[in-house]
Amino acid sequence: MLHRRLGRTDLTVAPLVFGANVFGWTADKTTSHALLDRFVGGGLNAIDTADVYSAWAPGNKGGESETIIGEWLKASGKRNDVVIVTKVGSPMGPGKKGLKARYIEEACEASLRRLGVETIDLYLSHWPDPETPHEESLSAYAKLKQAGKIRWCGASNLDAAQMRAALEAAQRCDLPRYEVLQPEYNLYDRAKFDGALRDFCMGEQIGVITYYSLAKGFLSGKYRSEADLGQSVRGGGVKAYLTPRGLRILEALDEVAAQHKAKPAEIALAWLIARAGVTAPIASATSPAQVDSLIAGARLALAPADIAKLDAASV
Secondary structure: OOOEEOOOOOOEEOOOEEEHHHEOOOEOHHHHHHHHHHHHHOOOOEEEOOOOOOOOOOOOOOOHHHHHHHHHHHHHOOHHHOEEEEEEOOOOOOOOOOOOHHHHHHHHHHHHHHHOOOOEEEEEEOOOOOOOOHHHHHHHHHHHHHOOOEEEEEEEOOOHHHHHHHHHHHHHHOOOOOOEEEOEOOOOOOOOOOOHHHHHHHHOOOEEEEEOOOHHHHHHOOOOOHHHHHHOOOHHHHHHHOOHHHHHHHHHHHHHHHHHOOOHHHHHHHHHHHOOOOOEEEEOOOOHHHHHHHHHHHHOOOOHHHHHHHHHHHO
16 A cells, blocks of 8 residues: 655655544454554554543543553554554643643653553644643654654644744744644535645645544444434534535435445545545544455545545535
């Protein structure tokens, strides 16, 4: 499978990233390890997580996903075969959140311990922190990079103005800049990335890995009415997509999927992979069959007419 360079970094990734937010939530340790074995066995190589995953699950406190990944890395011996992406900044308890330099360094040490690695390949600021200047956060990343604890830094959920300000701060203070952005982006949710942010990332050669690439599962096609929402613990977050536009997108996905003998989710991922400015979408799986579908989507090439049909449905 052809790998893509992630922005200006020296990291290369297959055109689809495994979303490990399900680890410790809807996928237990044994299942998670089997999913990673299958994912990497299919030629894919990048895993996205965060320190806060999966704190929202009953009985969890955060760090579960990183711990499961760390145990898999140790058991499989595949550390050198994968790119590990994790994040800092989401609430992890009293006084443990945000992008202050001291906290970034503390949180990085905790992530390194849970992952059982010496170096994090890509470390992302999870959310904007209006209380902390970009220079302070980037100074912490510079220190971690110099110490060999991270290779590259990036950001998630920043808009065009915030990204521009961060890059200007990096240049002004001779600090590492954010080389990768992780925005919410999919066939339905296009407004936050299309336009100024996408143009900025392309102009600055910033790598882009998208989250909610299947619109919380809506683009899988399994939610077509409110009666379908109870199929999954994530169903409640899908209700907002059940609009005339959403159903129009599903219809276009069905048509293109039928032509390729593929699943709607595979087409939705293939559309993202083909989109200029996107390096790789992130998608999760909780079963071997779903992993196989992710692999199929990463290998699928859409024709210009397919892309035009999907674009027209999603405007």
